[in-house]
Amino acid sequence: MDQPTVGILHPGSMGAAVAACAAKNANSVLWCTDGRSPTSAARAQEFGLTPMAELPELLNRSDIVLSLCPPAAAEDLAREVAGHGFTGVYVEGNAISPERAVRIAQLLEPGATVVDGGVIGSPPVRGKSPALYLSGPAAATARVEALFAGTAVQTRTLGTEIGQASALKLAYASFQKTSRVLVALAYGLAREHGVDQELIAVAARRTDSYLSEPQYVATAAARAWRWGPEMEEVADSLAAAGLPPEMLRAAASTMARWHDAKDDADLTLDEALDQLGRL
Incomplete structure (x- = not known):
C-alpha cells in the first residue's frame, strides 16, 4: 500500500483536521512553521503534525500537498509552491472559483499534478464527517481517495476536469x-x-x-x-x-x-x- 508523505499548507481549523485524517494512510504529515501563528502551532501539535522549518523542505519531502487556506491566499500560495519546483500531487482544496482553479493548475503544471478539491461540511472532529469532492487526472484523484480511505473525510471524484469540484463547492456555498x-x-x-x-x-x-x-x-x-x-x-x-x-x-x-x-x-x-x- 502506498504510504505517501503529505504536506499541509496553512493548517487552519479545517486544514489541520483534514491533515490528521490523512495521517492514517500516510507515512507522515508535515506542516511549515515559517510565518505561522502560535495558534496554528498549537493546533498542528494537537493534531500530531510534524513541523518543518521552511516551505522548500516541506515540498521536497512531500508526495502530496494539501492546500486548505482562506480563498484570497490560494493563488499566491500556489505561485509560491510552483516557484519551488514542486513535482508531486497538489490538492487545491480551497473555496475558489473554477476559473481560479484552472489558473492554479496552469501555474503548477507540468511539474506538478493538480487535483481540484472542494470540502463541504464541518472539520472532521467530534464525529463530523465532511465530504471532499475531487476532479482532475484519474490517477491523481485515485491517490487522494486512497489517502482518506477509512477516515472521517469522505471522498468522491466528480470527473477529470479541473474546476468541477470548485464549482460544486461554490454552488452549495452560494445558498448555504x-x-x-x-x-x-x-x-x-x-x-x-x-x-x-x-x-x-x-x-x-x-x-x-x-x-x-x-x-x-x-x-x-x-x-x-x-x-x-x-x-x-x-x-x-x-x-x-x-x-x-x-x-x-x-x-x-x-x-x-x-x-x-x-x-x-x-x-x-x-x-x-x-x-x-x-x-
Missing part, C-alpha cells in the same frame, strides 16, 4: 452561506421593531427554514472573515457563467461588517446583530 446572512437581516429587522420573538415563533412552525436557527447567526458572524471572500469567488463564477453576481457581492459586503467578530466563539446573537447594524 448567503441564507445565513438573510437570517441575520431578518432577525435584525424584527428586533428593531420588537417582534423578534414572534419571528422565532413563526419560524418554529417551519422547521425546514434557517429562520428556525437564529442562534447560528453568531457562528456565521465569527466565520464571516472567511465566508465573505468565498462569496466574492461565487460572484466571480456567476459572472463568468453569464449570471447576475450582485446578490453574492452584497452578501460579501454585509459579512464585512462582522470583521470584529473574527473567530469569536463567545459571540452572542445580539452582539452579532449589533455589529451588523454598526455603520
Whole structure:
C-alpha cells in the first residue's frame, strides 16, 4: 500500500483536521512553521503534525500537498509552491472559483499534478464527517481517495476536469452561506421593531427554514472573515457563467461588517446583530 508523505499548507481549523485524517494512510504529515501563528502551532501539535522549518523542505519531502487556506491566499500560495519546483500531487482544496482553479493548475503544471478539491461540511472532529469532492487526472484523484480511505473525510471524484469540484463547492456555498446572512437581516429587522420573538415563533412552525436557527447567526458572524471572500469567488463564477453576481457581492459586503467578530466563539446573537447594524 502506498504510504505517501503529505504536506499541509496553512493548517487552519479545517486544514489541520483534514491533515490528521490523512495521517492514517500516510507515512507522515508535515506542516511549515515559517510565518505561522502560535495558534496554528498549537493546533498542528494537537493534531500530531510534524513541523518543518521552511516551505522548500516541506515540498521536497512531500508526495502530496494539501492546500486548505482562506480563498484570497490560494493563488499566491500556489505561485509560491510552483516557484519551488514542486513535482508531486497538489490538492487545491480551497473555496475558489473554477476559473481560479484552472489558473492554479496552469501555474503548477507540468511539474506538478493538480487535483481540484472542494470540502463541504464541518472539520472532521467530534464525529463530523465532511465530504471532499475531487476532479482532475484519474490517477491523481485515485491517490487522494486512497489517502482518506477509512477516515472521517469522505471522498468522491466528480470527473477529470479541473474546476468541477470548485464549482460544486461554490454552488452549495452560494445558498448555504448567503441564507445565513438573510437570517441575520431578518432577525435584525424584527428586533428593531420588537417582534423578534414572534419571528422565532413563526419560524418554529417551519422547521425546514434557517429562520428556525437564529442562534447560528453568531457562528456565521465569527466565520464571516472567511465566508465573505468565498462569496466574492461565487460572484466571480456567476459572472463568468453569464449570471447576475450582485446578490453574492452584497452578501460579501454585509459579512464585512462582522470583521470584529473574527473567530469569536463567545459571540452572542445580539452582539452579532449589533455589529451588523454598526455603520
